[in-house]
Amino acid sequence: MPLTVKKHRANLDQLRAETEAAIAVMQKTYDELDPEEVASDVGAGEDEGGSEGDLTRFERDRLRARIAEEEAFLSVIDAAHKRAEGRNWKSCTRCGKPIGDDRLEALPATDLCVTCKADRGNW
Numbered sequence: 001m002p003l004t005v006k007k008h009r010a011n012l013d014q015l016r017a018e019t020e021a022a023i024a025v026m027q028k029t030y031d032e033l034d035p036e037e038v039a040s041d042v043g044a045g046e047d048e049g050g051s052e053g054d055l056t057r058f059e060r061d062r063l064r065a066r067i068a069e070e071e072a073f074l075s076v077i078d079a080a081h082k083r084a085e086g087r088n089w090k091s092c093t094r095c096g097k098p099i100g101d102d103r104l105e106a107l108p109a110t111d112l113c114v115t116c117k118a119d120r121g122n123w
């Protein structure tokens with residue numbers, strides 16, 4: 001069955017909702033990881049107390065990077081939504097060939113055919 005623009009938009013909406021939910025979960029974890037609190041939990045007078053706080057800081061940095069990635073992905077999804085308003089939403093933005101319904105169904109936010117995507121990976 002060919003992918004309709006209606007279905008494509010629904011796929012993008014679902015992807016956006018999933019991404020937002022993932023961000024919310026990570027943000028919650030991030031907020032719960034308070035390095036000051038963890039450091040103080042270790043207890044006063046404990047000389048090795050710093051390491052757990054450092055681990056928490058590391059984990060927070062990792063989460064913050066993931067959140068930033070997911071937020072960037074939201075704008076990719078929004079761009080795909082905008083493209084879906086035009087006539088060429090099924091075409092690769094680089095070579096103009098069809099992206100393919102199967103690929104768009106699996107990766108609704110993509111704007112490249114599999115060939116161009118592979119090329120980009122080699123940059």
Ligand SMILES: [Zn+2]
Nearest residue numbers: 092095113116
């Ligand atoms: Zn292409």
